[in-house]
Amino acid sequence: MNKVKYILFCSSLLLLSSCSDWLDVNTDPNNPTSVDYSLILPNAEMQIVGSVAGDYAILGGLWSQHWTQSHIASQYKDIDSYDITDKDFEIAWSELYSDALIDLEEVKRQATLAGNWNANLQAVCLEAYTFQILADLYDFVPYSEALQGDKNLTPKWDSGKEVYTGLIASIDSALAKDFNALTNTYVRSDFIFASGNKDAQVDNWKRFANTLKLKIYLRQTESDNKVAALKSISDMIDKDIFLNRDAKISVFIDEANRSNPLYETNVRQLNVGTNLRASYTLMSYLQANNDPRIDAYFTAGSTGHFALAQGDFNELTSATPGAKTSTAKFSATTPAYFFSLDEVYFMLSEARLRLGNEALSLAAYNSAVKAAFAKFGLSSPDALLAGVYKFPSGGTFDEKLSAIITQKWVASVNQGIESFFDQARTGLPKISAVPASDPAYIAGEWTYSIQGVTSGAFPKRLIFPDISRRVNPKTPAFVPVTTKVWWAK
Numbered sequence: 001m002n003k004v005k006y007i008l009f010c011s012s013l014l015l016l017s018s019c020s021d022w023l024d025v026n027t028d029p030n031n032p033t034s035v036d037y038s039l040i041l042p043n044a045e046m047q048i049v050g051s052v053a054g055d056y057a058i059l060g061g062l063w064s065q066h067w068t069q070s071h072i073a074s075q076y077k078d079i080d081s082y083d084i085t086d087k088d089f090e091i092a093w094s095e096l097y098s099d100a101l102i103d104l105e106e107v108k109r110q111a112t113l114a115g116n117w118n119a120n121l122q123a124v125c126l127e128a129y130t131f132q133i134l135a136d137l138y139d140f141v142p143y144s145e146a147l148q149g150d151k152n153l154t155p156k157w158d159s160g161k162e163v164y165t166g167l168i169a170s171i172d173s174a175l176a177k178d179f180n181a182l183t184n185t186y187v188r189s190d191f192i193f194a195s196g197n198k199d200a201q202v203d204n205w206k207r208f209a210n211t212l213k214l215k216i217y218l219r220q221t222e223s224d225n226k227v228a229a230l231k232s233i234s235d236m237i238d239k240d241i242f243l244n245r246d247a248k249i250s251v252f253i254d255e256a257n258r259s260n261p262l263y264e265t266n267v268r269q270l271n272v273g274t275n276l277r278a279s280y281t282l283m284s285y286l287q288a289n290n291d292p293r294i295d296a297y298f299t300a301g302s303t304g305h306f307a308l309a310q311g312d313f314n315e316l317t318s319a320t321p322g323a324k325t326s327t328a329k330f331s332a333t334t335p336a337y338f339f340s341l342d343e344v345y346f347m348l349s350e351a352r353l354r355l356g357n358e359a360l361s362l363a364a365y366n367s368a369v370k371a372a373f374a375k376f377g378l379s380s381p382d383a384l385l386a387g388v389y390k391f392p393s394g395g396t397f398d399e400k401l402s403a404i405i406t407q408k409w410v411a412s413v414n415q416g417i418e419s420f421f422d423q424a425r426t427g428l429p430k431i432s433a434v435p436a437s438d439p440a441y442i443a444g445e446w447t448y449s450i451q452g453v454t455s456g457a458f459p460k461r462l463i464f465p466d467i468s469r470r471v472n473p474k475t476p477a478f479v480p481v482t483t484k485v486w487w488a489k
Helices: 036-064 090-114 117-138 158-173 198-218 226-236 259-267 280-288 341-354 359-374 381-388 395-412 414-427
Strands: 065-068 141-144 157-159 247-249 277-278 336-339
Touching: 036 065, 036 090, 036 117, 036 247, 036 277, 036 336, 036 414, 090 117, 117 141, 117 158, 117 198, 141 198, 157 158, 157 395, 158 198, 198 247, 198 336, 226 341, 259 341, 259 414, 277 280, 280 395, 336 341, 341 359, 341 395, 359 381, 359 395, 395 414
Parallel strands: none
Antiparallel strands: 065 277, 141 157, 247 336
């Protein structure tokens, strides 16, 4: 996979040089021997979005059936056919471990010495966010012994469940610090919450921390840790402690290596914008419900909106001309999200439902759908919420959960890694018993890739990377891409 190296205006646009260049520490007297944590933090933020909102977003969008591989290109055939090997996504893995997470450890070290618990909280949150995604993708990852440099070059691999326990403990520890201490300062190089006000920044990062905890607990609601997870959700749900705005980076500009990761990776670096086409799975749902987001998500083909069935990348152009199929729409300046506001509301809606408070679940659901439209600059979908997207208040728990998760899936275009995790966790959207071409197909149900190589089984994870196996003998043995992770349904 391509990897974007960002050369952004790091440190609040004060320095025009590669963020990575600041971290080149060697014996050359013309180069710095140490870097202040305020300059390291934005580099870590950009490394995270470069992988999560770039390579992993492409994976998530294909495996969430928002997009499918074009039938006149070949860039993502291995992903779309579930033909993943231990060489895939090695660069994203390395960028997160050797750059972002290492950077965040240094931010934590310096922030602790300075008593700046605001900066420490930011680093802890970003580290936990990254480790959760890695643990969810691989099920086992180096965690408790990771990031120790020369002190431990062969860290053990911890189970996802162990990682989750450690993440909650680290977040709680960071939240317990004294944020009233005079040593706390505003971090103006923070790309995510650069409000100009220390107290507002601290409040936003506290909300980020608690929203991340909620996501960690929700991920466990179909696992053997369900009871404890629901108890933890219940203990926090009635407090005003969750994000009430997007957590995003929105400083991208339309220049090479400074644009949105999806655009940079999939359009500029490949010099073509048509690799990813509309999946019939999502488009059929949008068309069936007259959802105006179809024009926000896709550029129509020569005859209007037209989609390929998932994995139908060997479709003949004599049957479907290349100009006919709708193309996934990307912009160089689109924000990259850690949490979008609609995602937060959907999580709150699910949490309320699981705790038995239907009225508050309904309210959060409506807020989520409205925020999902607003994210793409669309007007409030009141008619849809009163019609086909109306919350099924008189229905069963399963029907209500299906409404929440399905709408969350539709809203998560460009953030598809989360809807991929949700489907593995809840089984929603449902898997179709028939192919997309069957008259009995139900719009929005997932279909097995036409070119799939896993005998009808859907992917649930990534394969342990060979780059780790080559240097760490503790890397676990091969596990197939179709094997569930610990919290999956």
